[in-house]
Each structure stands twice: as C-alpha cells, then as structure tokens.
Amino acid sequence: MILPVIMAGGSGSRLWPLSRQTFPKQYLTLHGEHSMLQSTALRLVGIEHQPPMVICNEEHRFSVAEQFRANDIANSGIILEPVGRNTAPAIALAAFKALQDCNDALLLVLAADHLILDNAAFCQSVHQASEHAKTGKLVTFGIVPTAPETGYGYIKRGEAIHGAAFTVSEFVEKPDSQTAERYIDCGNYYWNSGMFLFKASRYLEELKAHRPDIYQACEKAMADIQSDADFVRVNKEAFEACPDDSVDYAVMEKTTQAVVVPMDCGWSDVGSWSALWEIENKDESGNAFKGDVLAIDTTNSYINAQDKLVAVIGLDDVVVVETKDAILVSKKSEVQKVKNIVNQLKAQDRSEFKSHREVYRPWGKYDSVDSSERFQVKRITVKPGAKLSVQMHHHRAEHWVVVSGTAKVTNGDKTILLTENQSTYIPIGVIHALENPGKVELELIEVQSGSYLGEDDIVRFEDNYGRA
Structure with a gap:
C-alpha cells in the first residue's frame, strides 16, 4: 500500500508578507477552503493509502498537528528535523522510519505547498506510477507543460514503456526563455514536479550506492529517536552532520532505474504572487481580489487585504498584499524580487521576516496589538481546555483583563477564576499559569511592562507541549 510522505519544510519567502518563517505558505489558505498542507493530505482520498507521514522542522510541529486535527486527518507520524538538510536526507528519514515499522511501503513523496486543481488526474497518474514502483523503479512525476516557464526544472523523457511511462533521458536545470520555448515545441519535456513514488527499501539502496555519506548520517539519526505523541525526534547531532542535497542530485540523476510518468492535473507550485493570480478566478477587468478591496480603473491585478480596507485607483498589472504589520506593493512582473526584500529584513533582524503580528501557539494564539520600549499589549486567545505553561519572568510584570470566557489563573500560591471584565496582576518573578476550563474560547488583554519584553x-516549570 502507498505511504504518503508530505514534505512540509521550507520558508515560502516568495509569498511574503503572508508567508513568514514561523508560518510559511504551506500552512496558509491561499486557494479554496483549506491550507495547502491540508489540501495535500485531502487530495489523497482517491488513492488507497496509509495515513500520511509528515516531515517538518521543530518550529512548525504544532501547526502541522493542529491542521491535521482540525480536519480529522490521521497521520503515521510527524518527523521533526532539527535542521534543514534538503530533500534527499528528509526522504531517507521517512524511508528508515517506514522500515523500522516493518512497512516497506511505496513512498509517495509530496510537497506540502503545491496546488493541484484536477484531483482525478493526479490520482490516475499515481495509480499508473505504482505499477512501476512495485517492480523497483524510482518514479518521478513530470508535469505536462502549459507554457515555456523558466522558473522550473525540466525532465526529458526517453523510451516509452508500458503503462503511460517513459525512461528518464535527462534532468535539466531551469532554462532561459529561448531554451524553454524549444522544450515546449519539442514535446519531449516535462516540468519537474518534485513528486516521487518508490519503495522505501529501493530508495535507501540507491541512496546508499550513490550517497553513502547521507545514508549513514540518516541511519545513525534514526537509530536514536524519541517519540512524543505524534512527534518523532531524530538524533540532533547525527542529523546535523548530514550533508545537504536534493533527491534529484543525490539519487534521481544518478540512478539507472528512473522512470517518469506524465501528470496533467492543473499543477502549480504557487511560487509567486503572479502564479497565484494566474489560478484565481478573475473579474471582467482581470482582477483577483481577496478581502475588503475597493478598486477604480484597476486591471489585471492581484489585491489581498487581510486586515484593513485596501483601495486602489488607476493601477494595472500590480500586486498588493496587506497584513497587520506589513504591506507589499509590486509590479506583477517583478514579484520574484520579493525574496530580496525578505533577505533585507533578515539582514536587519526585523521581526517582519520571521513572524506575523498574530502568532499561533498550541494552546491558541496571541496578537501583539501595541508596544513600546517598556510596555507591550497582547490580545490572547486560549482554546477550550487548553493551558499555557507554568512559568515566570525575570524582567516583566503582567496585567490580565478577561474580555470573554473564563480564566483559571495560578498567581503565586493562589488559584482563582476570572470572568468577563475581571482582572489580575502578576508581579515580576512570580510563578503563574493561565488555563481555559470552559467550553468556549477565552479572550483576554495582557499588558506587559518592564525592562525587557522578549x-x-x-x-517554564511545567508544560503540556514538551517545552519545559
């Protein structure tokens, strides 16, 4: 049976300011009703499969778990990478985990941040590919190209084999525009989707043959794992020593057993705001609007208003994306340079590159409403039954005012219940905790004051989420 392996790492910097390091594009709802991660898992309904395995970094573990829980999606484990080492090691971790579970399944490797519009075509290609993967072939999926894209790698097909598949003649790097047009005219090239299907054991055999250093590092990392609920933590020191390499370079370009199966499924890696504009429904002026937008004499534009009214006048071919703490305005043809903005933010150590003003936590979320040098105001939302860690602060005091719901508060040696319009004060150095004992969300306003507010x-003294 097929074991889906969903690769949920990456920062998605080209979709800033919506995508941030702590909440990248795979966790965003960009098209339709579900996040990209949720859509990736839900599109598997047409395939007989085991619960998917997810690979992500430690920082995103609660986002993955919560998004699966919200849609009642089971999983076969969430493997946490202590550091990013590209796709070849990540897939190796999944393969070793499958074999540890006595499960030499067909691994269907999927990216969590790809969009597929034709789910039936996707499932059909997977069924076709499984015939070859069962015989020991390493299958890659080639997207039938619709345009001479220069932002994708290409796969050149070789001889036809049974079951609508071809041998792989060559993997090609991202081409210039003239070369891409030649590929399209030739008809023998596909976009490299980054999706694969192969047996766990076969992948490891090929990895061991071509990159024994990666194989050995991952084998060592998986020999010393710790499991915590859905999370699987690998040996940090061993994995940090692993070389960084993609599955294409490490295995697929070296093996003689590569097969490509064409896939024509309305695929997009949603690699830019212009790519998102292309797949969205547009009005008669060619505009795609999200949120509260007013437009006059504006054409061929993508406007996404997350928090405020956005009004545009007399614009053509632009992208405007508004969030609570940042606004992007760009020509649609220049959006690939968004990554340069993110690099500048990172170099300046600005918070806008890393996180949103509203930050999700396993117990709920908080929104940093206002701040200055010696105070900070947050709106905190705690899910029913959830509890923040038992903690204390060396440099700040906190005032809590309940807006709605019921709060169970530990404040030093006292435990009290607070309801709407009631408050408490927590001095510097006092051990405290916050819990929502009710059946509805708890909302409160927190005012922090002190010499350091980081x-x-x-x-932390106690924590339900393994952070103590």
Missing part, C-alpha cells in the same frame, strides 16, 4: 524571558 519572548525568551520565560522560565
């Missing part, structure tokens, strides 16, 4: 000024 998130790292937290000493």
